[in-house]
Amino acid sequence: MATHKINKTKVLGVAVLAAFSALLLYLFGLFVMILWLSVRDPGSSAFMDATLAELRLANPEAELKYQWTSYEGINKSLKRAVIASEDANFTDHEGVEWEAIRKAWEYNKKQAEKGKSKIRGGSTITQQLAKNLFLSRSRSYWRKGQELVLTYMIEFVMNKQRILELYLNVAQWGGNVFGAEAAARHYYGVSAAQLSQYQAAQLAAMLPNPVYYERHRKTSYLLSRTGTIQKRMRLVTIP
Template identity: 45%
Template sequence: MTQRDDDDGGAGARAQAPHGRRRGRWLRRLMWLPVVLVAGSVLQVLALRVIDPPFSMFMAIRQIEARMAGEDDFTVYYQWRDLDRIAPALAVSVIAAEDQNFARHRGFDLDAIEQARAHNARGGATRGASTISQQTAKNLFLWGGRSWLRKGMEAWYTLLIEWLWPKTRILEVYVNVAEFGDGVYGAQAAARRYFGKDADALTAAESARLAAVLPSPRRYNAARPGPYVQRRAQWIQRNARQIGGDAYLESLR
């Protein structure tokens, strides 16, 4: 009886051993997963410092949404343009409209965040405080929404691009992947679509109108501006002059 019990115990231990080894392998793989994800994101951002992105995550998601909705004629308009082939007025207008502290902050504008928090606490229209760096991270790598996961990944990618890219590269990528209308991404596509010209020929007024639609590009149209876009474009032009106009771009180099 004792010998048989010993044999049964030995067989059970041998049966459990492979299961324990498999579980150990999976645990080791899970422990390595954060390292792989961090290393992958760093390499991704490093590569895009010198490689112009052929598309953004926002473009891919919008394309999928259109297909699922049966919009078979939907087209993404996107054509990369280096920053020196885009009118300086557009770059300055985007900064004046979206992130006037762009040259000074390191990805997050704490003063703007506090001002937005105080404004939102008083009620009324919600005000955001995303910097151009944050918006670049979101548009290029992520998806829309307000989940904690997405916000956490946005913060991580924002830190990476601020660490690994110069300010001029961040601005260059942003004006190329920002959505200026439904399916219209980047300065060159927007200039051709709305004004029938290349991005380097945009005037200050046209640039301000393009920057004015950025908060809601599928709601507003730069070619047919309503009262809101007209007022906002005028405000953007005033702000662009106040921050130094085209000379502001020299502070980024």
């Protein structure tokens, strides 16, 4: 009986060690990819790949609108607008704002109790970049944990300018529209460098629900939100 218990303990120990080793290998792989992205521009992202796969279920010929452009090739107005809209403390925090997450969790809990589906996110730009580049659209504690680990890795490896450059290039701005350059050309017929302050503010306002706002750009909420972002842009410091 004692021998049987020892064997079970050994098996459990080996299993735990194997799982821990696999986790370390997984984290190391992610860290290597982040190091690579700190100096190399991505051709796509996890969100882009998932979106294209969904579109091709209905249309095998579907393609994404996407064109990489450098940080210098993106108008300062869009940089200011996105920070004003998505992450006002972007240049100051270390990747995660726990107070914002707590407030979002409390708000969403109250919404669920009321039977309402509208929820609020507490993610920073760095968290959104981590999610867009590497993760699925699913919502779970495991996926959130992955997002947090990736966020801290990104902040450790990259400076704020590179983080914002990557985010502006992989953010979704429509059903098949990704990145600032494609968005500027799709909605306004100009390059990302030529965006006006209003156009930049409107693009930033669309980010929480880009697929919907691609078809409903004249809603009262979007127009109001665009105006609010425009007022806040002058207060924003960009990296």
